[in-house]
Amino acid sequence: QDFDLATIYVSDAQYNRNIYFDTSPQAVRLYLLYNHWALKVLLYFFILVNLSLAIFEEPALVSLPTWATMLVELLCLLVFTIRLVHYAKVIPREKFWKDPKNICIIVVLLLTLIDMIIYGALKAANLYSVRWSRVLRPLLLINVTEGRQLRRAFRSIRNALPEVSSVFVLFIFSVLMFSLMALKLLSKRRGLKTIEGASYFTNYLEIVFDLYVLVTTANSPDVMMPAYNANSIFALFFILYILVNTYIFMSVFLAVVFNNYKKHLKEEIRQLVRAKRHKMARAFGVLQEQREEGGPPVVSHENWNKLVQQARPDISSAHRELLWRVCDDGNQGFIGKVAFVQLADLLNIEVITLKSRPHPLQSLIPSLYESKPSRLVCRVVQHRGFVITFDLIILVNAVFIGLDEENPLISNSEWVFLALYVLEILLKLYAFEPRAFFSKHSFWNWFDTIVVVAALIATIVNSALKSSGGYTSRQVLDIVFILRVLRLIRVVDSIKRFRAIINTLIRIGPAILTFGQLILVVYYVFAMVGMELFKNKVKFYEDITNPEKAYCGNPLLKGSTFAQLSYCKNNFNNVVSSFILLLELTVVNQWHLLGTGFATVTHKSALIFFVLFHVMVVIIIINIFVAFVLEAFFVEYSVGKGDLQTSLERKIEELELTVAQEKLEDNLVNAMETIDNDLGSGQSPTANLPSLLFKVASKRYRTVDALLQRMFEADLDPEDFAENDIPEDQAGNFENPTFGVA
Amino acid sequence: QDFDLATIYVSDAQYNRNIYFDTSPQAVRLYLLYNHWALKVLLYFFILVNLSLAIFEEPALVSLPTWATMLVELLCLLVFTIRLVHYAKVIPREKFWKDPKNICIIVVLLLTLIDMIIYGALKAANLYSVRWSRVLRPLLLINVTEGRQLRRAFRSIRNALPEVSSVFVLFIFSVLMFSLMALKLLSKRRGLKTIEGASYFTNYLEIVFDLYVLVTTANSPDVMMPAYNANSIFALFFILYILVNTYIFMSVFLAVVFNNYKKHLKEEIRQLVRAKRHKMARAFGVLQEQREEGGPPVVSHENWNKLVQQARPDISSAHRELLWRVCDDGNQGFIGKVAFVQLADLLNIEVITLKSRPHPLQSLIPSLYESKPSRLVCRVVQHRGFVITFDLIILVNAVFIGLDEENPLISNSEWVFLALYVLEILLKLYAFEPRAFFSKHSFWNWFDTIVVVAALIATIVNSALKSSGGYTSRQVLDIVFILRVLRLIRVVDSIKRFRAIINTLIRIGPAILTFGQLILVVYYVFAMVGMELFKNKVKFYEDITNPEKAYCGNPLLKGSTFAQLSYCKNNFNNVVSSFILLLELTVVNQWHLLGTGFATVTHKSALIFFVLFHVMVVIIIINIFVAFVLEAFFVEYSVGKGDLQTSLERKIEELELTVAQEKLEDNLVNAMETIDNDLGSGQSPTANLPSLLFKVASKRYRTVDALLQRMFEADLDPEDFAENDIPEDQAGNFENPTFGVA
Structure with a gap:
């Protein structure tokens, strides 16, 4: 109970x-x-x-x-x-x-x-x-209830809004002023024409739209050319405009969004940590017992064990024992409140348990496996030259892929490369313990094996199809090509500097997924509205001979740039093409052409939809995304491991359960997380090594929240236990505020 | 001596x-x-x-x-x-x-x-x-020797290079991989055509260039359309590409540049501060004298005075006295080393001396000036409603400017507005002391007066020309229009939130000028090279009837997009158009069209010039610029005044020489720096106010270095005097490293 x-x-x-x-x-x-x-x-x-x-x-x-x-x-x-x-x-x-x-x-x-x-x-x-x-x-x-991360992302947007909007108003004021000046300087008295022959800069609202588009750089330099061709001096106007609005204001937007993001995130994380400690204090309250009269309440080893077993049934008893030793530093058999409260963070640190196992072949046919040639093979596979050789093979392979595969020599060479890759995997499986080789954290081993095996299957299927009826399935061939190219990616892993960058990217990956959800929400809403507004206004015809194809099935688009650039498939006729269209709008370039295209087939006010999307997504959400990536990078660069993580590592070291650091660093096979599959091969079995080893998974945290907490850990007071006894009714404050109908 | x-x-x-x-x-x-x-x-x-x-x-x-x-x-x-x-x-x-x-x-x-x-x-x-x-x-x-700021900017680029280049190599690897995949998936077996009818994605190098351009978003979505039109599934390839290369990698570039910029800047500022203290300690060494046997060396008030007089002959003796009181807190008549060393920073704090002077009219015709109606006028002018009224007039004026000036009613209304603005200035001059009104720091007063007077003169000249010969000079008219619109900008100053943003922008302005020099250097080099490579390859003809105009005077450009978009004036035929062209390349959009245009008239390898420019300017310099603006903004938001500035203000307060804060805040006329012209009007002369008042010019520093130092002041140890006695030969270390032929 x-x-x-x-x-x-x-x-x-x-x-x-x-x-x-x-x-x-x-x-x-x-x-x-x-x-x-x-x-x-x-x-x-x-x-x-x-x-x-x-x-x-x-x-x-x-x-x-x-x-x-x-x-x-x-x-x-x-x-x-x-x-x-x-x-x-x-x-x-x-x-x-x-x-x-x-x-x-x-x-x-x-x-x-x-x-x-x-x-x-x-x-x-x-x-x-x-x-x-x-x-x-x-x-x-x-x-x-589970959408906490997403709600937080929306909150950071909402928090940035007041300040962003005051910059935005100033920015719009600047655009309006420049437009007024453009109207006065370039209006009809100059008689300028655009390359389409339309009158240039005569309507105030059109100027405002054109200059807003110029901020996004999408119509640069075209919007300037008529004026510039008329007189070089007008270039000054546009240069000034771009400097002020594109460079200065856009940087200010990023600065304001970033600054707000940082400020509010800090406050939220502080609250989260307070709430976490409060909850741990309550858990302590439930399990606490009085060891000695008048002494502080404590939790016994037995109860603690039972608790951890129930909270995380997946962790091994050895791991549990390790955590206990970290908490119960004095080996007393019970722990106090301060030590107990750490538990939640301790459970979040990923500890990898390594089992020192002999190679199965070693158990099966020890005489053969430990023979001299066999040992030589193992040593060759573990040598740095082995990796370099295969990197070179991959590079040669890349050149062959680039060449024309019609040539029989080249298409046959594919078999050679495939054979080499299969050989590589087999050799590695021979030299390393298979279960360690395919352990959970060996990303690149898995990647390699899956890609090579899939390529092998697809290539065989392809040639079977070809030889059976001379028929080549395009789909199968595409898959073969993709797999071939994917294989090349592995080269990146051999170079240390690249590995560091990629590991950073992978680490901030889960948090980027939150932004994926955010984008999904915004896209979905815009797609639904867009589909109601613009469905079937623009049609795409697969059939090339159809004369309607030239103007997307809508006579209003005859001769328009939209149709000329064959943008007909960029439409709101179903949810998938809507999403692709919205992505194109996010990338910004040509968004004004897409917008005016849809405005032509409906009404000028349709442009509001596109401008609104630009403001929402490009000015706010993309800036929040950049702010997030920047902040995450800075944290990665500046913050080391947390205190708890260090104490856990110290304990592992103390207990002599650590994995020799050098061995890990030298090992090139398991680059991704540099762990696990290292001790099973047993070339030089050190007799006195314990059969069970631990390693803290370098900097990888299990939840996005934990990453964020680490981001601000440095600024938080580690001894801030004052909220241990916050009143009951205040606990509700930790409920994240919502963002919804409000 | x-x-x-x-x-x-x-x-x-x-x-x-x-x-x-x-x-x-x-x-x-x-x-x-x-x-x-x-x-x-x-x-x-x-x-x-x-x-x-x-x-x-x-x-x-x-x-x-x-x-x-x-x-x-x-x-x-x-x-x-x-x-x-x-x-x-x-x-x-x-x-x-x-x-x-x-x-x-x-x-x-x-x-x-x-x-x-x-x-x-x-x-x-x-x-x-x-x-x-x-x-x-x-x-x-x-x-x-004077190019310190510029050298520092170049150093921050050089420092970021190693890390940027390793990300860059990874980025290029990713582009090459995607290109290889595109070649395999979309090459000739699909038989796709671009809208120009050329074959699509068949040449590997062309694919690499196209996909590099896609990273800059300049050819989105055009580059995707043929594949997307053929099969929707190909959109996935491009979405993935944009996600990885445009969003992730470009953010990583910014993060790396920003991070390096921050790291190295910190170190440089630390060295600068050390060097500064070292120099001040030397100055102390020159002037020091022994007050008492065995006591610490000191500098007397007399010597100090003489020194400051020579170092800054422009500051008033009252100001000097104030600084002395800040240094000599105990009123001893001499100061020690620690107090002396502050002097350099104290001299950098801008202190504004206010003289309480009566209005000249008050001295000339006191009876009239202090009469009831006169006082009423003064009170009206100082009332908030006066400002609001003129803001509304400006808004109405804006609407009138936007309307067609052919209409006689509207063109005559201009005289009414001009009269109103002149009246406003005269009224303000009546109510406020003229010398205070036109003091150095009253930016908006100067701006207002100059714009209105210039507009008045230009309008009069224009109508004189018109009425004399019915001839309207376009130049004069343009100036009139520009001045009319400039007048409207003043509205911004009345709104507090906008004022804050603009003040921040103005404060980081001087530092942005350093980046202006940086851009100038890079542009100049590229312009010189570009002029040698591409001069007179593309020509622009003013004469519309010239048939060569259609293809920029170069038959190779017949039918090219470059000529169709009438980009002929974007050429390297002189240094001015080269600079404008380079600016267009910096803005990115259509840079590939400009590049291919010049490649068409010379050789394909000309594209290298354009890609190199993109990498140099957009990936590195613009990112440094953004990093600088972001950092400056964060500092503006987070750091308050420096310690010294506060102690100076405290001293001013102590000596009862401060300007009443509320009076300053309420005063709306002198918004820019909220100072000076405030006490001269003397409506309610407080008898016991001293005739001389001081105010620290809010957060404005005099040199860019000082701003940068303030940026990192928070992290520096204020008591770090250990380098007072650094050995002679080490002093040379403070020489900024150079960036030139090396």
Whole structure:
């Protein structure tokens, strides 16, 4: 009973969950169930299904009858409702109704239901109707309990908004002033014409739009050329404009966004850490016992063991023992509050357990495996020259790939290369212990093997198809090509400097995924709105002979730049092409042509949609993304390991359970995480090495939250335990504020 | 004698000059002359003349005979030589020859001379010759003693290079891999065509170039369209490419540049501060005297006074007295080393002296000026409503400017607005003391008055011209229009939030000018090379009827996109259009079209020039610029005033010489620096206010170095006086390393 509660506190602290749940035994059991991974996966699966319905709804990529999509959507709604009811059972009633996240979900569910009924009714009556509730779908992704990271990303945007908007107003003021000047200097009295023969800079609103586009650099230098051709002095106007608006203001936007991001993130992380310690203190309160009269309360080894076992059933007992030794530094058999509170962070440090195992061949045929030639093979494989040789082979392979594969010599050479790669893997498997070679962290070994085996299969299939009927499947061939090129990537891993950069990128990868969700939400909303506004206005014809292809099936586009550049496939006719179009808008170049294209087929005010997208995505979200990458990089460069991590490592060293550093550094096979598969090969078995070794997985943290906490760890007071006894009702403050309907 | 030496030490410390000069009396006098502002201005004037010779040399904007430009250049060389000889007399001989800056200047001068002789000889023999030494000219700008800021900017680039280049190699590897994949997936077997009908993605090198251009986003989405039109699945390839190379890698470049910039800047500033303290300690050593037997050496008030008088003859004796009181906190009549060393920083803090003066009209006709209606006028002018009224008038004016000025009603309204603005200025001059109103720091008052008076004159001239002969000068009209629009800018100043942003921008302005010099150097070199490579390959014809205009006078460009977009004026035919072209390349958009245009008329390898420019300017210099702006912004946001500044303010307060804060804040007229012109109006003269008041000019520092020092002040140990006694020979270490021929 008590252990359930304590386990929940610990795992909430570990994963930074801030849910104020009911502590009655029944609610605790329900809460444990609520946090079960299977239910979460199920929830995300249904959110994904709900979002992907856009593929099948009108305008559809793959048409399905309306009743089918409606039925699936109803199912999704049902799942969300059940999940919400479950959540309502877990937390106290008044807390549930106070949380805007829950209100938001309920409102979204109700609105969706209403919309479905209206849509169904209108459809049945054959009237025009719009599924407007589709824009609300991404709100579910934000407001589910698990969407903490995403909510935080939205909060950083919201926090930056006041300051960004005041810079934005100033920026717009500057654009308007420059436009007014352009109107006065270049208006009709000059009689200038654009290359399309239209009048140049005569309409104020058009000038404002053109100059706004110039800020994004998308129409540079074209917008300047008529004036510049008329008189060189006008170039000065544009140079000044670009300097002020493109360079200075855009840098200021980045600076403001970055500064706000940093400031608020710091405050949030501080709160998170406070909440975590509070939860650990509660867990301590549940398990504490009085060792001696009047002494401080403590937790016994036995209870601690049971707790960790329940909180993290996946870690080995040896690992658990190691953690205990870190906590119980004095070997007393019990720990106090301060040591106990560390547990959540300790559990977040990834410790790799290495088992020293002999090579299976060594056990099977020891005489052969330990013979002189066999040892020589092992030594060759482990030599640096082996890696260099294969890097050279890869480079030669790259040249061969680049050459024309029609040549039989070259197409046959592919078999030679494949054979070499297979040989390489077999040799490595011979020299290294296979289970270590394919351990969880050996990214490059897995990558290599999968790519080579897949290439082998695909090449065989391809030549079988070819020899059987002279028929070459384009798909198979494409896969073969892709795999061939992918193989080359491995070269990067052999060069230390590159490895460092790539490891940094991989480490900030999970956090970038949060931005992926953010982009998904914004894109989804814009795609839904765009599809309603612009669907089927622009059509793409596969058939080259179709005369409508020249103007995208819309006579209004006849002779327009949009059609001339054959942008017809950039349309809002289904959700996939909408997303691709929005990506093109994010990349910025030619966005004004795409915008004016859609404005031509609808109305000039359609440009507002495109400008709004630019402001939202390019000025705000991309800047937040850059701010995030910059900050993460600085942290990677400047902050070392955390205190706890160091103490864990010290303990590992003390207990002589460490892996010899040099061996790890020299080993080139397992570059990705430099661990695991190192001791199994047993060329020179050091007799007195223990059979179990630990290693702290260098700088890799398990959760994004932990990375963020490390980012600001340096500024936090490690002894800030004052909040151990914050009043009950304040605990709710740790609930992350929501971003939804508000 | 001693005072000369001490003065030099102090002013060297103040301006962060690190010149290891000879301390013999003669050398000191020469050094004082060397640092005279007139000589520096003269030097920069001749550097400017030398650089601007490009306007008159072939290919010339304004043709001058060769002998004329050569003569001017010889004069410039002579000036530089004299300056160098002067410098050689000031510093010890061995120091002179050890300094790479001097060697670089000598080499440049010699090479230029040799080049001029060769060129003259070949020219006389009518042979083809190139003035290759022109690319060396900007090196003088870098290597003159005064080019410290510029050298530092180049050093930050050089310091970032190793890390940037390893990321760059990885980035290029990624581009090559993607290109190989594109070649395999999209090469001729698909039979795709670009919209120009050329074959699509068939040549490996062309693919590499196209994909490199895609990183700059300049050919997005055009480069993707043929593949996307053929099959939607190919969009995935390009999305992945953009994600990896445009977003991730470009952010990494910024992160690496920023990180290096920060790291090295910190170290340099630390060294600068050490050198400064060392110099101040030396100045102290020159002036010190023993007050009491065995006591610490001190500097008397008298000597100190004499020193400051010589170092800064422009500051008032009252100001000097204030500084003394800050140093001599205990009122002892002498100061120790620690207090003395502060002097350089104290002199850098801008203190504004306010004199409480009555309005001249008050002295002339007191009865009238102090009458009731007069007081009412003054109160009205000082009221917030007065400002708001004129802001509204400006907004109405903006609308009128936007309307068609052919309409007589609107063109006449201009007179009304002008009259209103003149009235506003006259009223303000009536209410405020004129000398205070036009004080040095009242930027907006000056701006306002100049713009209104200029507009008045230009409008009168314009209507005089019009009424006299019905002739309207376009130039005069343009000036009138520009002035009208400029007037509107004043609105920004009334809004507090905008004022804060603009003040920040103005404060980092001088440092941005250093980047202006940096850009000038890089542009100049590229312009010189570009002019030799591409001059007269592309021609622009003013005459519309000329048939050659359609293909820029070069048959090779017939039908090319370059000619179709009428980019003919973007050429290297003179230094001005070269600079404009390079700016267009910096803005990035369409740079590939400009590049391929010039490659068409010369050779494919010409693209190398354009790619090199992109890498140099966009990837490195612009990122350094962004890093600088970001860092400056963060400092502005986070760092308050320095310790010294605060102690100066405290002293001002202590002495009751402060200006009442509220009065300053409320005053809306003098917004720019919120000072000076505030107390002269004397509506409610407080009898016991002293007639002289001081105010520390908020956060404005006088030199760029000081701003940079403030940027890192927070991290420096304020008590780090250990280097007071660094050995003589180490002093040379503070010489900034040079960046030139090396």
